[in-house]
Amino acid sequence: MSWRDITGAAKAAAIFAGLSFIISVTYLSTSSRNGVGTCRFMDYGALAFGALAVLAGLVALARPGTGENANVNRIIGAAAVLVGLYRAGYGLGLVGGPC
Secondary structure, three states: OOHHHOOHHHHHHHHHHHHHHHOOOEEEEEEEEOOEEEEEEEEHHHHHHHHHHHHHHHHHHHOOOOHHHHHHHHHHHHHHHHHHHHHHHHHOOOOOOOO
């Protein structure tokens, strides 16, 4: 098993999933009025690369290739979809954000 045996979609999915943790462009706004606090958070890097990881992961699942490497491509695609969904949720401020 080498890097050449993995399909392009699975490679892209893994790279996008990794970049979703590295690239961060955040927006954070907090305010308080009459004792009621509000907080808004968004991470555009995590959202964009998470969504790209989901798309590439779905392509990797749909076209895993042939032979014994097909299962590896499916595993990479499924992992990228899960990581991408988590990172997109984080980017939207729904999961694990500071608010």
